[in-house]
Amino acid sequence: MAPSSSKRVRGAKLTRPFIIGNTAHVLPHPSFPNPPPAHTKAWTVYVRPLPHGPDLTTWLKKVQFKLHHTYADASRTIEAPGPFEVTETGYGEFGVEIRLYFAPEAGEKAIYREHYLVLAPYGTEEQKVVMERENVVRAERLEIVEFNEPTMEFFKMMVGEEQFDWLKVKKGRGKGKKPEMVLESGVVPSTQLPERGVEEPGKGLGSGGAWSLGYERQVVRQLKEAEKVLEGMVGEEKRAMEERRKRMEELGVAVAAK
Structure with a gap:
């Protein structure tokens, strides 16, 4: 008999939406006190879950970001639990090659994506004004990964409630009792795109909640x-x-x- 990890769930297909993007700030910025003299921008490129989506680490083991060759250690690998992101300073835009490595239970090869690093305000004139005033540029896109006929072990992981544990917060149960982990009020977890976007406090729909x-x-x-x-x-x-x-x-x- 074949090991359980190699058995496939015939006819099943699992999909997971997630976000690839970057934020950027004009220097000087309080979070980057001593940038190199020629660097005018600070940025973070990332792979993130949807606001109320399942934990990425349910299916994602590590992410490799390949930066421009002028950066020292241009190939950066971030392993679970993450966060899957790289922060740097610089002055120019370039394409970041992103390689996604799946959890070993998936039995699938890594896949490639690419994100073009956006450092300058873009969009309508109104949107540009907001970005300049708040000193933050956010460029994101929605990606979807599919697993066709996943392994039995991986399928169980992907349909389990544990993938939403990261959305839970501690709730007191009275003196002397251990707090329980519960979903925040108003949070409706889903593995699919929600009907309406979720606005993240202080960030607005451009923070990923628009998806x-x-x-x-x-x-x-x-x-x-x-x-x-x-x-x-x-x-x-x-x-x-x-x-x-x-x-x-x-x-x-x-x-x-x-």
């Missing part, structure tokens, strides 16, 4: 609207090109006639 099914639908609508605008612009340019072509032909005929 929800509602936000996903909003982005899809915006992309479709942008696609229509782009199609209109392409159509206008095609018509303009045709007009220019006809004009050039007319000029050519006129010159030949002379």
Whole structure:
């Protein structure tokens, strides 16, 4: 009989959404008192769970961040329990290669992702003003990993309640009694995207709480609207090109006639 760790749950598929992103600050900054003279920005690149999502370490063993080759020890590996992040100072943007290593129970190979380090304010003028005023740039995106026909052992880990223990806080039970760990009021844990985003205190929806099914639908609508605008612009340019072509032909005929 094959060991339990190699048995697969046929027909099952597990998905886990998570966040890859970075924050950045203009130097000088109180959290970075002595940066190198040429460095103008401080930043943190990270892999994080959704605010009310399951613990990443249920399925993630370690994360390797490959920074620009000019950094000493450019390859940084962070092992569970994390946090899976790297903080540095610098002055330029670059792509960070991220390698995700799964828990051994998964029996799966590591996968690659990449995040482009964003240091300058971006978005609408209003969004840029807020970023400059608060001196924080936050650039994030939602990623999803899938496990098809997971091993039996891994499947049990991924459906267990223990993956939500990180969301629990201590609650007193009276004098002389051991406190119990309970979910905070209003916290609804889920392994899937919530219907509505969860705003983190002092950070707003840009902190990762924006990730929800509602936000996903909003982005899809915006992309479709942008696609229509782009199609209109392409159509206008095609018509303009045709007009220019006809004009050039007319000029050519006129010159030949002379």
